[in-house]
Amino acid sequence: MAGKPSFFRRVVGGLWRTLALIYSLIFLFVLIVIPVAIYMAVHHPAPPVPSQAVLVVDPVGDLVEQAGGVDTLVQSVVSNEARPSVVRDLIRALDQARNDDRIKEVLLKLDDLDSAEPGQLQDLVAAIDRFKQSGKPVVAWSDAYDEARYELASHADKIYIDPLGYVLLTGYGVYRNYYKDALDKLGVKVNVFRVGKYKSYVEPYTRNSMSPAARADNLAWLNSLWGIYKKTVTADRDITPADIDRYIDNYASNLVANGGNAAALAKKAGLVDRVATLDDLHKPLIAQVGRDPISGSFNQINQNDYLANIDHRGGAGQGSTLAVVTVAGDIINGESVPGSAGGETISRLIDAARRDDHVAGLVLRVDSPGGSVTAAERIRRSVVAFRQAGKPVVVSMAGMAASGGYWISMNANQIWAEPSTITGSIGIFAIVPTFSKTLNKLGIHSDGVGTTKLSGAIRLSKPLSEPVKTIFQAGVEHGYNQFIGHVAAARDMSTDAVNRIAQGRVWSGADAQRIGLVDKLGDVTRAEAAAAKLAGLNLDNYRLQPMQPPASWRGAMRQFIGSHISASLVPSWLAASVSTGAVDFLRGLTDPQGLYARCFCRLRSAATLAGTAEVRDVLSIRHENTFMSD
Numbered sequence: 001m002a003g004k005p006s007f008f009r010r011v012v013g014g015l016w017r018t019l020a021l022i023y024s025l026i027f028l029f030v031l032i033v034i035p036v037a038i039y040m041a042v043h044h045p046a047p048p049v050p051s052q053a054v055l056v057v058d059p060v061g062d063l064v065e066q067a068g069g070v071d072t073l074v075q076s077v078v079s080n081e082a083r084p085s086v087v088r089d090l091i092r093a094l095d096q097a098r099n100d101d102r103i104k105e106v107l108l109k110l111d112d113l114d115s116a117e118p119g120q121l122q123d124l125v126a127a128i129d130r131f132k133q134s135g136k137p138v139v140a141w142s143d144a145y146d147e148a149r150y151e152l153a154s155h156a157d158k159i160y161i162d163p164l165g166y167v168l169l170t171g172y173g174v175y176r177n178y179y180k181d182a183l184d185k186l187g188v189k190v191n192v193f194r195v196g197k198y199k200s201y202v203e204p205y206t207r208n209s210m211s212p213a214a215r216a217d218n219l220a221w222l223n224s225l226w227g228i229y230k231k232t233v234t235a236d237r238d239i240t241p242a243d244i245d246r247y248i249d250n251y252a253s254n255l256v257a258n259g260g261n262a263a264a265l266a267k268k269a270g271l272v273d274r275v276a277t278l279d280d281l282h283k284p285l286i287a288q289v290g291r292d293p294i295s296g297s298f299n300q301i302n303q304n305d306y307l308a309n310i311d312h313r314g315g316a317g318q319g320s321t322l323a324v325v326t327v328a329g330d331i332i333n334g335e336s337v338p339g340s341a342g343g344e345t346i347s348r349l350i351d352a353a354r355r356d357d358h359v360a361g362l363v364l365r366v367d368s369p370g371g372s373v374t375a376a377e378r379i380r381r382s383v384v385a386f387r388q389a390g391k392p393v394v395v396s397m398a399g400m401a402a403s404g405g406y407w408i409s410m411n412a413n414q415i416w417a418e419p420s421t422i423t424g425s426i427g428i429f430a431i432v433p434t435f436s437k438t439l440n441k442l443g444i445h446s447d448g449v450g451t452t453k454l455s456g457a458i459r460l461s462k463p464l465s466e467p468v469k470t471i472f473q474a475g476v477e478h479g480y481n482q483f484i485g486h487v488a489a490a491r492d493m494s495t496d497a498v499n500r501i502a503q504g505r506v507w508s509g510a511d512a513q514r515i516g517l518v519d520k521l522g523d524v525t526r527a528e529a530a531a532a533k534l535a536g537l538n539l540d541n542y543r544l545q546p547m548q549p550p551a552s553w554r555g556a557m558r559q560f561i562g563s564h565i566s567a568s569l570v571p572s573w574l575a576a577s578v579s580t581g582a583v584d585f586l587r588g589l590t591d592p593q594g595l596y597a598r599c600f601c602r603l604r605s606a607a608t609l610a611g612t613a614e615v616r617d618v619l620s621i622r623h624e625n626t627f628m629s630d
Helices: 007-043 070-079 087-098 118-132 147-153 180-186 212-234 241-249 251-257 262-268 279-289 303-309 343-355 373-388 436-441 466-491 495-501 509-515 524-534 553-569 572-578 582-587 613-619
Strands: 053-057 103-109 113-115 138-142 158-161 189-195 300-302 321-328 330-332 340-342 359-368 370-372 393-402 414-417 422-424 428-434 506-508 543-546 596-598
Touching: 053 087, 053 279, 053 303, 087 103, 087 118, 087 303, 087 524, 103 118, 103 279, 113 147, 118 138, 118 147, 118 212, 118 393, 118 524, 138 147, 147 212, 158 262, 189 466, 212 241, 212 506, 212 509, 241 251, 251 262, 300 303, 321 343, 321 524, 330 373, 340 343, 343 359, 343 373, 359 373, 359 524, 370 373, 373 393, 373 596, 393 524, 414 509, 414 524, 422 509, 428 466, 466 495, 506 509
Parallel strands: 053 103, 053 300, 103 138, 138 158, 321 359, 321 543, 330 340, 330 370, 359 393, 393 414, 393 422
Antiparallel strands: 189 428, 370 596, 422 506, 428 596
């Protein structure tokens, strides 16, 4: 007869069974509770639109071009965070409300907007202007304004700011960390192969500062975008671009002269119309549309609930649909992952639209700095095949369509961009780090034999030989010649003409149209109408069919769990400092040939440099406001 287990074994066994039970409960929670919560979140009935209402346009987070899949749903349900707003949804809500007699006014509530790219903002400004043509008023309110928020607010009829708020405009900039000294100390040799005088993406690995060529190029397109910004924000206000310059240059001294009252300073400068809390807006809005008997606030509906109430107009039959494929984020080889566009995934979506007899044309919405050359070329070939099938392709450039983002765009029937779209950057590079010195410092040495001169020549534990360097440089030059050759053929230009405007140089959308890289300037709705016209569709009776890959629950849970583990291990300030630099690119090193067409041209402004809640709290005491009764 077996003896009675010891006390220690009973305690350990009890703890193990307890842990197993907890694990099982968590597993059941993931499998049952989260999907149910997601289903309820997606399919909950939207409240009806009041007969007289204010449409509250409340963009949330960093504006995106496409709604996230189940990974974003899992994140929003578990963390109780709102999903980032989709630019096209905001535009559609404003356009539908324009002719909706139930909507009497629009309130732009901008305090939840974190950041947006200039091209995206111009799309939204165009939608605000179209709404105003209906004769209905638009008012804007925020607890604070940076470049992004103020650009939207500047086209409202009235701009309100919280008494504890501020209008902080800092201009545009491009700033990077440079790692040469650090890499030298670690013994890492970064071998760079590139074509293009201005292809500066690799500079952080080879220099300690920005090169003169990169500095000149960056200032050129930054000044172009900043000039467009000042014209945009002053177009509907009684101020001039020079007033914006004076406001920024004298902000510190004028703030002191106003006793530190930033809101009063903004009003005095003519940037806002009234200093008021959100509650102060309730009375005039109640007078305009009436009081909601349940909440006691004014009759209102937000953009998401409003869109859920809209009866979508379907097409009339075969050939009445435009497919919409969105390329957002770095272009990587293989399948798409959150934040990146996979060449296999995007190509498959375009091919599916080509084979669909009900699809008459394609709108390719691009918001990408580029990435893998192999992936970009795969997407470009699918675009060419789509056109060869007798169906038109129109590219709508969002905030950015540069380098590889331009590669996938060039063969469209028409390319549309906003004046502030960042594009161009036609160039290629390859980057191969080797770690022989690093390993030697650790006492690790690499040795061996091979049958040819190239055997083991691309081992990262050995320095690259001259023949290997020649091979890489020849591959980069061949890829560059292909790039400019494709552009020349697609844009009906000579290769010499393309080469003069290429070399990795970045252009604003306005300048890109001037030099022939872009056909038309306008927002996404105009690009969609152009595609419908080329496809021979009735401009008043066609529908858009967004093409998205099937949802992956496994990938969603892996992404969710992985992000939470990394968040628990890496401080938020450190994650923010590296997420926009080298680490993001290194995660995208997936090209089988090691060739990349990518642009470092993300703007840094108050919207992003002071984008976290912690930093905003330093600048201004943050108030949480709700639409409740007075």
